[in-house]
Amino acid sequence: MAQIELDGIERIFTLGDSKVHALNAISLTIEAGEYVAVMGPSGSGKSTLLNLLGLLDRPDAGHYRLEGRDVTTLSADEQATVRRNRIGFVFQSFHLVPRLTAAENIALPLMLAGMPASERNTRVLRALKDFGLQTRADHRPEELSGGQRQRVAIARATIMQPAVLLADEPTGNLDRHTGQEVTALLEELNAGGTTLIVVTHDPSMGERARRRLMMEDGALRQDLGGEQTAEPGAVRP
Amino acid sequence: MTPTDTLRFATRAALGYPLRTSLMVLAMAIGVASVVVLTALGDGARRYVVGEFASLGANLIIVLPGRNETGGVNAGSFITSTPRDLTVNDAAALLRAPLVRRIAPLSVGNSEISVSGKLRDVMVLGTSADYLDLRQYSVAQGSFLPREDLGRATAVAVIGDKIRRELFGAEAAVGRMVRVGDTRLRVIGVMSPAGQGLGMTNDELVIVPVATAQAMFNTNTLFRIMVEARNRDALGPAQKQLEDILRTRRNGELDVTLITQDAVLGTFDRILGALTMGVAGIAAISLAVAGILVMNVMLVAVTQRTGEIGLLKALGATGRDIRLAFLTEAALLSIAGALVGYGLGHLGAWGIRLAYPVLPAWPPDWAVVAGLGTALGTGLLFGVLPARRASKLDPVQALAKR
Numbered sequence: 001m002a003q004i005e006l007d008g009i010e011r012i013f014t015l016g017d018s019k020v021h022a023l024n025a026i027s028l029t030i031e032a033g034e035y036v037a038v039m040g041p042s043g044s045g046k047s048t049l050l051n052l053l054g055l056l057d058r059p060d061a062g063h064y065r066l067e068g069r070d071v072t073t074l075s076a077d078e079q080a081t082v083r084r085n086r087i088g089f090v091f092q093s094f095h096l097v098p099r100l101t102a103a104e105n106i107a108l109p110l111m112l113a114g115m116p117a118s119e120r121n122t123r124v125l126r127a128l129k130d131f132g133l134q135t136r137a138d139h140r141p142e143e144l145s146g147g148q149r150q151r152v153a154i155a156r157a158t159i160m161q162p163a164v165l166l167a168d169e170p171t172g173n174l175d176r177h178t179g180q181e182v183t184a185l186l187e188e189l190n191a192g193g194t195t196l197i198v199v200t201h202d203p204s205m206g207e208r209a210r211r212r213l214m215m216e217d218g219a220l221r222q223d224l225g226g227e228q229t230a231e232p233g234a235v236r237p
Numbered sequence: 238m239t240p241t242d243t244l245r246f247a248t249r250a251a252l253g254y255p256l257r258t259s260l261m262v263l264a265m266a267i268g269v270a271s272v273v274v275l276t277a278l279g280d281g282a283r284r285y286v287v288g289e290f291a292s293l294g295a296n297l298i299i300v301l302p303g304r305n306e307t308g309g310v311n312a313g314s315f316i317t318s319t320p321r322d323l324t325v326n327d328a329a330a331l332l333r334a335p336l337v338r339r340i341a342p343l344s345v346g347n348s349e350i351s352v353s354g355k356l357r358d359v360m361v362l363g364t365s366a367d368y369l370d371l372r373q374y375s376v377a378q379g380s381f382l383p384r385e386d387l388g389r390a391t392a393v394a395v396i397g398d399k400i401r402r403e404l405f406g407a408e409a410a411v412g413r414m415v416r417v418g419d420t421r422l423r424v425i426g427v428m429s430p431a432g433q434g435l436g437m438t439n440d441e442l443v444i445v446p447v448a449t450a451q452a453m454f455n456t457n458t459l460f461r462i463m464v465e466a467r468n469r470d471a472l473g474p475a476q477k478q479l480e481d482i483l484r485t486r487r488n489g490e491l492d493v494t495l496i497t498q499d500a501v502l503g504t505f506d507r508i509l510g511a512l513t514m515g516v517a518g519i520a521a522i523s524l525a526v527a528g529i530l531v532m533n534v535m536l537v538a539v540t541q542r543t544g545e546i547g548l549l550k551a552l553g554a555t556g557r558d559i560r561l562a563f564l565t566e567a568a569l570l571s572i573a574g575a576l577v578g579y580g581l582g583h584l585g586a587w588g589i590r591l592a593y594p595v596l597p598a599w600p601p602d603w604a605v606v607a608g609l610g611t612a613l614g615t616g617l618l619f620g621v622l623p624a625r626r627a628s629k630l631d632p633v634q635a636l637a638k639r
Contacts, residue, residue, distance in 0.1 A: 056551060056632045077555045084553020095548045095636065099253035109552045111242045156552070 001068045002029040003163065003195055004053065009062035011048055011218075022048040023059070024218040030197070032163065035190045037209035038199045045218040046199045047168060053197060054087050054166045055079045067163065084113055088157030088194075090186070092169035094149045096141040096156075102148075103128060103137040106155045113160065127155045131185070147178035154185060164195045171205060183208065238558045247565035251573075254538070258570065261534050265574020265612055266581055268524035272608035273582020273600045275520045278589060279513030281598030286505050288597070290498060296338075296469050297371075298476055300331070300462040300483070301494040321492050322458035325387045325447060330482055331464055336475035341368035341463045342387065342447045346454040348418040350396075350443055352404050359400060359443045361417060363450020371465050374439060379411035379426030382446055390448035394422040398430035399440035417443055418453050472497050517604050521611055527574065528615025535567050535623035539630075546627050547635025556628035563624035564617065571616020575609045582608075 011023035022045045030036060038046045051057040052064065055071060064072045071082055096105045103124050110120045128134050131151045141149055150170060157165060167186060171179030183205055190196040198209065206212055214222035238246075251258045302323035328342035344363035349356055366384040369376070381395055394415060401410045413424050428439045451457055466475035476495050484491045539546070546559060582600060589598040 051633050054551065056636070077557070080550065080553050080555045082553075083551065089551045091548075091636070095544060095551075097545055097548070099249055108549070111246070112238055112549070112552055112554045112558060114239050114242075116239075117241075160553075 003032040003034075003067055004028070004030040005063075005065040006053075007063045007065070009052065009059045009064065011045070011052065011057065012060050021218045023052070026062070026218075026220055028213070028220065028223075030195060032195055033190070033193050034195050034197075035187070035210045036195075036197045036213060037206040037211070038197065038213045038215060039201070039203070039206045040215035040221075042201075044215040046215045048218075049215070050166050050168055050197065050199050053164070054089055055083050084109060085160060086163045088160065088162040088165045090150070090153055090157050090165065090167040090170045092172040094141070094146075094153045094173070096149055096152060098141055101138050101140055102133055102144065102152045105141070105152055106159055108156060109160045123159060127159050131155045145178075146174050147181055150174060150178075150182050151185065154182070154189075158189060158194070162194065164197065165189060167196070167198045169200055170198065171200070171202065179205075238554070238561070243558070243561050243565050247562055247569055250538075250542075250562070250566050251569050254541075257534060257538075258573075261531060261570045262574040262577055264530045265524075265527040265571055265616065266578035268520070268527040269575050269578025269608045269612050270581035270585060271523050272517055272520040272604060272611075273579060274585035274589070275516040276513055276604035276608075277582070277586035277598040277600040278596075279509065279516045280601045280604070281589070281596040283506065283509035283513060284597045284599075285595060286509060287502055290502050290505065296466045296472060297498045298464040298466060298472065298479060299496045299498075300327075300464060300479065301496065302458065302461070302492075304492045304494060321487065323462060323493060324457055324459060325451070327483065327486060328459065328462045329387055330486055331462060331479055334475060334478035334482055336467050336471045336478055338465045338467050339367040339371055340465070341365050341371050343368075343460045343463060344447050344450040344454070344456070344458075345460045346450065348443075348453065350400065350404065350415055350417050352413065352415045355404050357400065357403060359417070359441065361450055361453065362442050362444050363447040363453075364444060365447055368444070368463070371463055375429045376426045377429040379424070381426055382444065383425075385446070388448050389446065390452050391446050392420065392422050392449065393425045393446065395426040395428060395444040396424055397428050397438070397440040397442045399438075400443065401427045417445070420449070420453050422449070472499065513601070513604075517607065520608075524608070524611045524615055527612070528571075528619045531567055531570055531616050532619035532622060534570070535563060535620055536626070538566070539563065539623050539627045542627075543630065543635045546630050547632045547637075550630070550632035551636060560624045560628040563627045564620050567616050567620025567624070568613065571613050571620075574616075575612035578612065579605065579609060 006026050006028040009023055009026040010021070013020045013022050026049065038049060040046050048057065052059060059072060062072075063070055066082065066086065071079065074082065097108070100108075106127055107120050107124045110123060128137050131154065133148065133151055133155065136144060136148055136152075141152070144152065165186070170186065171182055174182060186196055186198070187208070198205065200206055210225050212222070212224045213220060214224070300323065302321070325342055328340055331337060331340050341364050346361050348359060348361050350359045351357070364382070365387055366382045369381040376395065377398065379395070382393065383391060385391065394417065396410065396415075404410070404415070405413065410424050410427055415422055415424055422445060428442070428444070430440055445453070447459075464475070464479060466472050476497060479495060480491055483493055549559060586598045586600055589596065
């Protein structure tokens with residue numbers, strides 16, 4: 001059983017009276033612990049695919065099985081629970097809550113899960129230590145550098161020990177050097193067993209992934225380096 | 238999300254935008270403060286008027302000449318037309334009623350009092366010895382009017398404290414002769430200071446026997462007769478007895494008006510109570526306005542924090558979590574505003590009491606409870622819509638916004 005199974009996923013946006021096929025018959029399986037880069041030009045549907053994988057969006061057709069369970073039919077609140085426990089998000093623009101300190105930002109998923117404050121604190125302290133943020137615990141996002149902000153965001157995404165880590169252009173707002181640090185950090189987590197799916201423009205970052213999905217006009221054009229290939233129809237050499 | 242966390246999260250959110258929060262709290266505070274101050278004013282006026290009437294003394298029935306056409310007792314009951322006079326003999330006859338303890342006929346006029354070259358306008362009250370006990374007054378020096386036949390015009394006077402001060406200063410007043418109008422009277426007593434009732438203060442009054450006053454003003458009518466019943470429960474039956482006596486004395490026609498203090502008090506209580514409610518209602522409008530402001534501010538907050546809401550959803554917040562967080566924030570703003578307004582209102586009421594010491598301007602409990610309750614109610618009610626909007630936001634679009 002693959003960790004992620006997409007079967008004939010369609011996502012159609014209606015803009016005025018024209019219909020845009022953001023995702024067109026996507027079928028895909030991703031095993032636990034894979035390192036996947038989703039690449040393609042803007043508007044190719046890669047962010048839509050990521051949102052769909054993260055249960056932020058629902059497909060118009062097709063099935064999405066996460067760890068063997070069909071999650072497309074779940075209610076909004078059930079999806080929220082799945083997101084909370086199994087999925088971590090890392091965004092290009094970090095999305096830290098500006099009025100909360102680094103430690104409080106990291107603690108957000110634990111708070112939403114209703115974990116008692118004492119247990120939360122030990123987990124957050126360990127995360128701060130793991131990500132080298134001990135001295136920044138009480139700083140607000142505005143007092144942190146870009147790299148530190150993304151490290152806080154990654155700490156927050158992984159504090160619930162999710163099975164899948166979804167990153168949307170995680171290095172897009174960072175300089176080259178910091179970007180490499182963040183990439184290394186994500187790869188380290190992947191090496192620890194977390195499935196890592198990265199959407200990126202940056203070919204050098206894409207190169208590092210063991211498996212690369214090339215998207216174009218909402219369809220999967222190429223699936224390179226994976227242990228198994230996608231449906232033959234969706235792949236063109 | 239545990240309730241404690243929701244509360245802490247909402248508090249941090251409210252404190253995160255200090256200007257917005259303080260303006261919001263101010264708007265709510267003004268609403269609550271106006272309810273507290275205005276009801277304090279209204280209720281103070283009510284208590285002042287009721288207090289004035291209560292100082293008349295308990296168990297009192299007042300007999301006025303003339304008939305009042307309206308059924309109930311209202312402020313107009315004190316002004317009656319006078320087809321037939323009320324006389325001293327009527328007053329004496331009322332004493333025959335078994336439930337009557339004592340009576341005091343009242344005859345009132347304006348005159349001048351002079352002593353050793355000093356002259357002053359005074360109000361002269363002609364009455365009898367029982368007036369002192371009936372009104373529960375006391376004399377500071379000398380004695381009150383002698384107990385004698387109501388028809389006897391003894392040339393004595395009891396003067397108010399202010400008149401004593403102005404005419405005699407440090408000298409002894411008791412035993413001195415004064416001239417009131419054309420009549421020479423001997424001062425036999427001085428009233429204790431600061432008795433008040435119905436705008437008549439004893440301090441500026443010259444009290445003489447009723448026959449003396451009637452001779453002075455060349456009249457035989459009475460202004461009114463005050464009757465004290467044996468006890469509070471006897472008020473009703475006593476009134477009946479008085480009516481019977483007066484009807485027989487007047488060829489079967491009852492052309493006088495009897496007013497019990499209870500009825501007067503009750504009426505004024507109702508009128509001014511209604512006034513206070515009305516004023517409170519007007520003040521409550523500002524609370525409704527403040528409620529709409531809460532909604533406006535929370536809607537802006539939802540727009541402002543769209544990205545944050547999207548993030549919370551991505552992190553696994555349910556719609557309920559987000560709804561509760563925003564609702565709690567609206568409630569916090571309302572509670573803070575209500576508490577500040579409560580404080581401001583009491584400060585305002587204190588200021589009124591300082592400026593007008595006679596007015597007991599304390600906000601009534603019901604107004605405080607209603608004010609605070611309305612503030613919280615509107616805050617929550619108007620917080621529901623923004624909270625719902627926040628919880629319904631599409632996470633993808635919310636995250637796309639920065």
